Amino acid sequence: MKRAGKRLGLVFFPAFDWAISADHPEREERLLYTRDQIVEEGLLDLPGLVEFKPEIANEQDIQRAHICIPDVKSVCTKSHLVAAGGTITAAHKVMNREVDRAFALLRPPGHHAMRLVHGSRGFCTINNEAIIIEHLRHTYGTRMKIAVVDTDAHHADGSQDIYYNDPDVLHICLHQDGRTLYPGTGAVNELGGPGAYALTLNLPLPPQSGDSEMLYGLEQFVLPVLADFKPDIIINAAGQDNHYSDPLTNMNVTARGYARLTELLQPDIVVLEGGYSIEGALPYVNVGIILALAGLDYTTVQEPGPGPAEAPAAVKEAVRRNVGFLQEVWQRRRKIDLDEVFGPGPFYKRQRHIYYDTDEILEKQQEEIRRCEECSGYRVIISAAAKQRRAGKMVAAVIIPWHACKSCRKGAEEAFERLKREGQLELVYLQDVEKDCYNTVPSISV
Amino acid sequence: MSRIIGIDVGGTNTNAAFVQDGNLIAIASCPTNHQDLLSTTTTVLERIASNIPHPEEQSLRLHLSTTLTTNAIMEGRGEPAAVIITHGPGVNPTDLEFPFPSFPVAGAIDHRGRETEPLNAEEVRQTLQRIRRNGIRALAVVGKFSVRNPSHELEIEELVRHEFPEFNAVTLGHRLSGRLNFPRRVVTAFLNASIFRLQAEFASMVKGISGRYGIQDPIFLLKADGGTMYLPESLVRPLETVLSGPAASIMGALALGEYSESHTAITLDIGGTTTEIAVLVKGEPLGERDGAVIANYRTLVPAFFTRSVGLGGDSQIRWSDGSLQIGPEREGPPVALGGPCLTPTDAVIVLEDVPLGDVKKARVELERVGREAGLAAEELARRIIAAFCEKAVREIGLVLKYLNNIPVYTVSEVLAPRELKPEKLIGMGGPAGYFLPKIAAAMGIDYQVLPCAEAANAIGAAVSRPTVAINLRADTALGKLVVPELDLMEDIQRAMLFDVRKARRMALEKAADFAVRTGAYQEAPEIEIGDEEVFNVVRGFYTAGKIFSLKAQVRPGINRVKIPYAWVQYGKKE
Ligand SMILES: [Zn+2]
C-alpha cells in the first residue's frame, strides 16, 4: 500500500465493553462498524501509520482540567480514564515527533464536560481536549499556544467553559445553530471572558448546512484566524454528527466533506467527539479523516446511497452573515472596549443554569472573574446542583489561572480561606494549575 | 499405534525424524537440493526408512514441511496471476499499489454484508478477456467485505467456470480466511493463485511416494500455524504451506522443551545468518495478529508469531568508529572454515578451543581486527561474545515491548494488562549451546538447549496435527448467517431465538464438517471456540437484534516427544 505522506499515529479505543446504558447512543456498538471498515480497508497496515495502545489517565490529569464534585473517582468510570489517557497518548506521540499527527479515535467523548463536573452531560463526563491541553502545558511548556477547532454538530459548551477566559487557548467551534439543537448555546456573540476576549469564537450553521457551508466557514473564517493566532498545536475536536445521516442532528455534511476539512485544517491532534450514525456515517467519515491525515487520496470514500441535497439559498446567506460578523470581531478584537462588554467594576459577574441531560442534574452557578491588567484574573464559582429534582448542597471553587499575577494569587488564596468558613457550603475547592495543586476542604461553620 | 515420519526440507539440510507413540526412534538427514525437492525427500526418506524397525508391518504416516512455496514466493517464481477486485467505496484502489496486476470492477458490499452496488457482468467479462489476452491463466477474485457476503466472488467464479474455462483455477478471497482486511485478502488470494500450479505438480509427485516404505495415504503437509493439512487440500489453499519451516521448529521446541503449562518462554533458533525469536505463553506459541508476512507480502495466512533478527554464528563482524558491529549481514562462513570475515563463531572457536575448522586462521583474523581496535585477540573475542548476547537480549526486549503494546479494544483488557515476562529461554540451532546460557544469564532467567536440536524441525513436523478454523458471523437483525470458509450463506430462521449458545453450537458443527470434509480428520475432532464477539444492534432506542462473530478451531496440538537417553545433552544450568 502507498506510504502515508504524513506519519500518522492512531489511538483506537472503541470501548467495546462500555455503554452509558444498553440502548443509549453511547453504547458498545458505536464504533463497531468503524472498526470493521478500518480493519477491512487495511488501514492498520498502512505504511507510516502506527497504532498505539492508550495509557490510563490518572487523577492529577483530570484535576488539571476539572473540578470533580465531590471527587474524580465518583464521576469518572474506568472507560473515561482510558479515553482521556488515549488522548494524552496521541498528544505525546506528536510532541515527541514519533508521528507528525495523531488521531484519538476513541470514546466516550468529552466536549460537553465543563470545568466543574457534577456528572455526565451531553454523553460527556470529562473533557478529553482540556485534559490534553493541560497535560501539554505541564509537560512541554506553560506558554504553549493552543487552538481547538471543534467540528461536532453540537456546541462544545464544555470546552468553551473551560477556556472561556484563557488567553493562550483559542477555541473555535462550528456547529448546528443552538436555537435548533442541544445544548442551545454557541451564538456568534459568545466571545469569551474579560481575560481572553474574542478567543472564544462560535460559528453556528443553520440546519441543512452541508460541505460547502462548513468549508466556507473554514476557509473564510477559521483558517485566517489560525494564521493570525499562530498556535503551537491545533487540536480538532472531530465530532461526526454533522453528517447528513446522523439521527440526532439536521446537518448535511458528507464523509468527503469531513475529509476535506481535515485536509485544509491540518490539525496536529484529532479527537473524536460525537457522531451517532454508526453505520451510515462513522465508518466512512473515519476512513476519510484517516486518509486525509495521512495525506492520501480520500475522494473514493463515499457513503452508499444518494447523498444530501445542496443547502437552500437562505442557509448559505445566514452562513455568510455569521462569517462576516466574526471576521469583523476578529479584526477589531484589540480595539473593543472591554468595560462596555463586561462592565467597569473590578469583578465580572455572571449567573448560569447548566443542565446535565445525561444525569438529570440542574446546576446553578454564580461566577466572578477578577478584571486584571496583569493576568487573566482569578475566578470564584459558587455552584448548587439539584440531582433528579432533589436539591443538592452548595460548593465553591476558586480557580487560579495559568500565569496568575501576585495580586490575583493573593486574592484567590484569601477567597479560598474566606469560603472555607462559610457555613452553607459543603465543599470548597482550590484549583491551582500552575503549582499543580488541588485542594478540597469541607467548609467549617464558625 | 501411531507411526509418523516427519520431514523438514530446510534451506541447507533436509531432516527426517521417526516418532512412534511419542517416542523418537530415529533421525536422518541429507543436504537439500533445491532444484529437486522430490529426490531430496526420497533420499532422506530412504535413509530414515532403513533405521525404522519392521517398516512393512504397519502403515506409516508422512508429515512433510518444505520450502517449496516459500522459496517460490521469495524468489518471485510464482506463475503470473491477476486479481479481479470489487473494492467499493474507501481507499483508492490505485493507492493499494499491489505489485501484481489487479483489475477493479464495479460491485460493492458494505460492512454488514449488504450489497450496495451490484456486479456488472459485462464489465467482468471484458476484464476477463483483457486478462486472458495478457496470457495470464491464474486468477483470483476478491471483494471488499466478501467475508461478510461472498456472493459477488461466487458469481464471478460461476461466470469464469462457464465462459472462461481456460483459467485453470480461481482462488476466491473469502475461502482463504474469515478475517477482515481487504488488501491482505487480495495479496493472499494472488499468492495462492500464483503457486497453485507449482503445488499441484508437487502434490502429484509426492503422491507417488505413498506406497513406498509402507507410507500410506494420507500424507500431510505442514502449515505456518504449526498444524498440518491433508495433501489434496493443499491444492485449494497451497499458500497455507508457506513458512512451515519456522512453524515446525517451534513445534519441535514444544515437543522437546521442558516447560510447564504456566510458563511464558522465549524460543531462540540461532542459525548461521539469523536468529528466530518466538514466544510461548502458558506453554502455547503466540500467533501473528493478522497473518504471515512473506517477502514483504502481508497475508492473512495464520502463522506463529516470529521475528527474525540478523544475528547468527556467521554474522559479519566489523570494528568501526570505536565499536563492534555484529551483522545483520552474513558474508560467508567463519574464517576458521574458509570464510572472508570474522564471525561470532570464530570468537567462540578461539576462546573455547573448539575443534572446528582452522583455529589458527581464526586467531590470526582476531589478532588483525584486534590491532585495529587496540585489543588483544582474547579480549576482542570476549567482547564479540558479549556484544552478541547484548544484541540478542535487546532484540528479545523489543519483541516483548511490541507484544506488550498491542492495542486492545475493551476497558477490561486495558485495565488487566497481561505483561509478558519470560521465565525461560529455549534454544536450538548450532550456536545455541554456547550463547544461550550467556543470554539467559544476562536476562536472569532459566534456559534449556534442546536435545536433538538439529532434528527439531523434523520432530516438530512429526508431532503436528491438522489445524482447522472457520469463522461464523450471525447478524440476527438482518437475519443472515455467513461462514465464508464454507461458502455458507443462509437466512436465520426464528432470529429472536438465535442466541450465543446456538451460535457456538453451529460454529462447532460447521468446523467439524469442514475438518472431516477436507480430510483433516476422519471423525470430528475436539474443537474450541475463540475470538467471540457479541454486540447488541440497537436501532431507534430498541434492540433490533444481535451480531455474533466467532471462530471455531482445532488448534495446533502439543505433543511431547521422549528421546532416547543417550541423545540427551542438556544445557548446564548456571
Ligand atoms: Zn455532537
Ligand SMILES: [Zn+2]
Ligand atoms: Zn491578575
